[in-house]
Amino acid sequence: MIRWFYLFIFFAFLFACDTASNVKPPNKNYFIKYFGGDGNQTAVDLIVNSDGTFYILGNSRMSTDSIQKVYLAHANAQGEVIKQITYGAVEMDARDFVLTSDGKIAVVANKGITSSNVDILLSRFTLDLVPIDNALLFAGSSNNFSEYANSLTELTNGDFIAEGYVMNDIHLFEELHIKIYNKSPLVMAGPEWQQLNGAGTHNVGVKTFQHGSTSYYAFGTTNATYQSANNKFWAYPLPSNGSATSNGDYSMFENAGAGSENNLTDVVKVAAGGYLLVGISTSTTYSLKAAVTNSSDTAIAFSPAGVFQDLLLQDLGSDNGKGTAPPFVTAYSSSNNYNFILANIYNAQSTSDILLMKVYNDLSTSWEGSFVQFGGDGDDMAAAVSELADGHIMVLGTIQLGNPPGQFKIALMKLNSNGKLAD
């Protein structure tokens, strides 16, 4: 009997060969993939599809003397490009995109950003990234000012609201919410669906949400005076006709510390109710500021006394004399009662890295050490974060590659549920 044991041991060793059939494929559970061709590409936004594929939005500049175009890519579940396109005949700045309920990709970008009259371009594509139509969006009827979009929201009836700001002759920055009807071709709504004259001189819209069938909440930043004249997170309701009623409808979420400038950069709806607002609090250094409103959607107190349910401040370092990456924070709210926050964080090597943080709805942090950090020697920047149904985290960012750092590339990372590039 024992001789068979020896033979078994021998042959078990002999044939215990690692092959693709018995080694788990590593690129299915985690990966980092760089997107873009020649030149510099920067990441903007990410859509995770139910079939496991991804749409990636970014900007691409082939060389230093060429114009910046919008970059749009479709990738499979392993982060491999299925198709990628660029578009734009003048300097473009992609801002946001959505997968529409009628099966299209709608992209909002700022057009002609180096010109004196910037406009917003809304473009639609098939899911195979074939262009369908587009519409140029601007405030007023004579298109005299520069309009900038920050986000795009699809409404329940298929229409869109592009949220942003306009630089006009009244205030330096004025909130802007342009409604676009879902027609073929796209049609911009009337002037009531355009700008809101805020109480401050710096009023910037970030994101609009549909609340009920015909009313909307918009979020942004204002320097309207409340407790102080500094920038502060700002929310305001929009009625069915898009026209704000009065300044009294504003809800100004004051900063946590005196002397700080608080600029909202993203808002997401929390599954359990309420909204998660994230932005940058600037004093001598940068801090990540996150706040969750009251969990009751209707109980957002649209008054200057509107307060946060919870508040988180995370030091992001200072960019004084450091890299070129601007401060930025974005968020994703999971249906599992936690949220991910992605931000630029400034490291000791004078460049920015990408910070990923998991927080519960009370904004308590989940991971040991509060957050994980990704980056190299160059300026690495956050763009978007999402979650797959199996708990994997998808992070989109911009990585400056090379040693010394050279080109910027869009980086898509698939991480485990602990934010690690591992199984």
Add this chain to the structure above:
Amino acid sequence: MRHLAMIFLFLLGVSRSSLIAQNTDCEQTLSLAAAEFEAGRFYGLPEILKSCLKSGFSTEQKIRAYLLLTQTYLILDDPAAAENSYLQLLKADPEYVANPVRDPIDVYYLSKKFTSTAIFNPYFRIGANTSLQRTIYSLGTSSAIDSVSKDKTYKVGFQIGGGVDWNINDRWSVSLGVNYSRKNIQSSFFDGNSGYQGRFTEKQDWFDIPLFLKYSFIDSGKLRPFAYAGIAANLLIAARLSPEGTDRHAPTEGASQLSQSPDVDIKNMRNFFNSSFVLGGGTKYKVGKNFFYVDLRYMVGLTNVAKNSGFNPLLVQFQYQSDYFRLDNLSISFGYVKPLYNPRKKKKAVAGLMKKLGIKKSKK
């Protein structure tokens, strides 16, 4: 000083003359013994040869003397003394093989009871090697995989080590060795989509511990070819990567930017314990009682050498992500074998061992 040199030369001359004289005397003694044997006067032979056997015979003369004594004792029907004499003969020449044509037939049959095969053959080896990465999963950071071409280049390393053969019999032996190996591998890729080219040379330090069964095709003569097969434990003790990247389109279209770095420790991307299947062969060349040998060995890597190390600077600085791979290794070594000869009467030790190991059934 000059006087000392002269004294040394004088003493050397005296010593050499004495040795030649002694050899001449012992040659006469041996001739006398042979004559006595031919004359049938056997009883006095041991006494005749005794002094020269103690001191004076050359190795070749000792062989002849002990052969004569063996024959004598066989004739005198003293098998114990005959066996002892033959044993002494084998100690003088462990590779002596009785020949029925050349030697008396009774000596030939007596010789069958003996073996001088070394139980252990320690050896030392040194040589060069090259390694082949066999990809399990091709990994990379480029999203445009259709635009990526990969290449692997053979690099030369070296190895040094030793071991010991445990001779089961004249033909079969089990060998256990320990080698330190420097194995070098190089991989490169070109991403046509982004115009980035990376080249990565990795220097790995290993302790290879092969265990194999060796068969010698010929057990006499100058050249003795052999072949073997077995397994090896391969311990990867260090791995360093020399990365180099060229961005062909940075910082502007048509320009190139080179990325370089000092060697990077990537041990955390590699598995420490690996195993392989060992195949090899070569030939030994007899010089005196020992051997020089040349050995060609192929180790078929069985285990995945690479492992994930999470987010690391090489991903960013050089777009480097290691494939999952097994590592084969082809080596040629030159070595020296010093058999530890042990002339002895044959026993059935091997058969007993086989039984103990359960490889051979006991007869009931």
